Structure formats: C-alpha cells, structure tokens
Amino acid sequence: MSRSIAIIYPLFLLLALVSCRKTEEIVIRDNTAPPDYTVADVTLESYINRSYISLLGRKPTDAEFATGLTQLRLNNVSQSNRETFLDGVFSNPYYPNRLFDVGRSLYLNGSDTTEFQEFIDIFEVLLQDTQYQAVWPEIREEISKMQRVLDIPLDLGNGSIDIVEMHRRLCYNYVYDQINMGTQNFVVSMFQNFFFRYPTVAELEAGETMVDGFNAIILLQTGQTKVDFIAIFLRSKDYAEGQVRDVFTRFLFREPMTEEMERLSIQFVNNWDYEALLKAVMTTNEYVGL
Structure with a gap:
C-alpha cells in the first residue's frame, strides 16, 4: 500500500507541474483567416444550377456560373441580387424556346415543330386541289393557327406576345384538336390542363354550348364561339x-x-x-x- 502511494505521488506532482506550465501565444501579423464560405458556396452553386436547368434546360457555362455567383454575392444574396441574377437568365436568347418546349410538353403531349410543319405541308397541298376549294378558307385558317404556334419562340423573344397568348395558341390549333377530339374532350382538357380539375356539370354543358357556336355563360362571362371560350378561360382568376x-x-x-x-x-x-x-x-x- 505505502509503495503504491510512493509511486503515485511523484506522478501527481509531475502532472500538476505540466498542467500549470504557461504557453506563449505566437501572433503572426497579416495572417487573417479567410471567411468560411464553403456551405454558402455549395448552396449558391445548387441554386444557380437549378435555375438554369429550370429556365433554360441546361446547366450554366463556367462564365455564366461565375457571373451568377458574383451577382448573388454583391449584397449577401439579397432579394435584389436574386432578381438581378434571374433577369440575366430570362434575357438569355434560348429562354423563349425553353418556355415553348415546356408548353408543348404540358399541353401538346410533346408534339414537336416537325409535326406541325408536316400538317402545314399537307394542308398546303390541299389548297392546290380544287376538290377542296369549298373549304379552302378553313384550311388557310388552320395553316395560320399552326404557323402561329411555330412563331411562338420568336414572338416571345421580341415581346410581341405574353404567356397567355402562348397558351391560347397552344390550345387553338389542329394538333391540339387531334389530341382532344370532340367538343366535350376539348372543354374537359382545358379545365384539366389549366385549372387542374374536372369541370362541373354546369361548366361542361356551358362550355360545350359556347364552343359549338351558341350563346352561353362560362365563368360568369358570356360568349358564343370557341374563340370566346378560350379568351374567357385564359383571362380568368381560375x-x-x-x-x-x-x-x-x-x-x-x-x-x-x-x-x-x-x-x-x-x-x-x-x-x-x-x-x-x-x-x-x-x-x-x-x-x-x-
């Protein structure tokens, strides 16, 4: 027992002396540690990439990424910085094409421009055949409507149309009618595509009546043509x-x-x-x- 105490006591004193030893702090001038932006940079990188993918369908180039990061960093990712960054993405020449692509995917089952052009070519052949002379005005109108669909990216880019007009063109053409054949299917598709719901019985009846060319009230508005129905539909709060x-x-x-x-x-x-x-x-x- 006494031998154990004799061994432990000197060790205790040694540990006490070591723990009390003063450590001199060395200061190196002009050696300020840089701020830690690791987490923020990862967050902003994800934000920039997601924004480009969502709005343009691709990741940013190195130059675009660097510009975006600089814009967002100016005032610690303020609201105005975020808006400035997004304005830059909106101004990209490909943005109208991407908006058009999303619209085709949502409302035309992904029908591409070649499909529209093929129908235009077929209808133009019919305009050369006197057998169809009685319906040439209707054929010309269908060609015009499909051409306006093809013009969407250009017209969006020059600011001559807005998103509402884009949607009007996407649902007012021969291809949309082929996808949603018949008056009832057309009316139902409009409610499902743009309102995310099925029409009530009264809405369906009124919509069919108006699209078929008769006077009716839909969404508290009066109309009597398919054009009226679409115009009322795409300017509603719904x-x-x-x-x-x-x-x-x-x-x-x-x-x-x-x-x-x-x-x-x-x-x-x-x-x-x-x-x-x-x-x-x-x-x-x-x-x-x-």
Whole structure:
C-alpha cells in the first residue's frame, strides 16, 4: 500500500507541474483567416444550377456560373441580387424556346415543330386541289393557327406576345384538336390542363354550348364561339390560380398555401407578368435553399 502511494505521488506532482506550465501565444501579423464560405458556396452553386436547368434546360457555362455567383454575392444574396441574377437568365436568347418546349410538353403531349410543319405541308397541298376549294378558307385558317404556334419562340423573344397568348395558341390549333377530339374532350382538357380539375356539370354543358357556336355563360362571362371560350378561360382568376399551382409544383414540389395563392394569383391577374410570378417563387429562401 505505502509503495503504491510512493509511486503515485511523484506522478501527481509531475502532472500538476505540466498542467500549470504557461504557453506563449505566437501572433503572426497579416495572417487573417479567410471567411468560411464553403456551405454558402455549395448552396449558391445548387441554386444557380437549378435555375438554369429550370429556365433554360441546361446547366450554366463556367462564365455564366461565375457571373451568377458574383451577382448573388454583391449584397449577401439579397432579394435584389436574386432578381438581378434571374433577369440575366430570362434575357438569355434560348429562354423563349425553353418556355415553348415546356408548353408543348404540358399541353401538346410533346408534339414537336416537325409535326406541325408536316400538317402545314399537307394542308398546303390541299389548297392546290380544287376538290377542296369549298373549304379552302378553313384550311388557310388552320395553316395560320399552326404557323402561329411555330412563331411562338420568336414572338416571345421580341415581346410581341405574353404567356397567355402562348397558351391560347397552344390550345387553338389542329394538333391540339387531334389530341382532344370532340367538343366535350376539348372543354374537359382545358379545365384539366389549366385549372387542374374536372369541370362541373354546369361548366361542361356551358362550355360545350359556347364552343359549338351558341350563346352561353362560362365563368360568369358570356360568349358564343370557341374563340370566346378560350379568351374567357385564359383571362380568368381560375387560370391565374392554375399558373400559380403549376409554378409551385414544378419549382417547389408542393402546393401553394392559401396566402401564397391569393397574393400571387392577384398579382398575376393584375399584370399577367409570368416572369414576375417565376421570380416571386424562385427568389424565396425556400427555393434558394437558405
């Protein structure tokens, strides 16, 4: 027992002396550690990549990525920085094409421009055949409607049309009618594509009546042609709410909350500015990943 104490006591004193030894702190001048942006950079890299993929269908080039990162860093990823960054992506010449591609995918089962051109070519042949002379005016009209679909990217790019007119052209043409044959299928497709719901019995009856060329009331508006039906449909609050839902489900993978739906649908009805709607969602902390 006494021998054990004799061994432990000196060790205790040695540890005490070591623990009390003063350590001199050495300061190296002009050696400030850089700020740690590791996590933020990863977050911003993801945000930039997702924005380009969503809006242009591709990742940014090295130069585009560097520019985007600089823009977002200016004021610590402020709201205005985010909007400036997105404006740069919207200004890319390919953005209208991407918007058109998304529209074709959503409303035309992905029908490409060659399919439209093939129908135009067929109809132009019919215009040379006197057997169809009685319906030449209708054929010319169908050609014109399909040509306006092909003109969508150019017209979006020069600002002569907005998202509402793009949607009108996408659902008012021969190809859309072939996909949704018959009056009832056409009316149902409009509700499902843009309102994300099936029409009520009264809405379906009124819609069919109007599309078939008779006077009817749909969404509290009066009309008597297919053109009237589409115009009423694509300027309604229900359509605006459908666009808000579409943006939320595609970009945030969730339904908008009541307050979000009310605020953004009213904003969209007031200006029909689709890019403003996209920015309202794509500049949120939720989408950025902060």
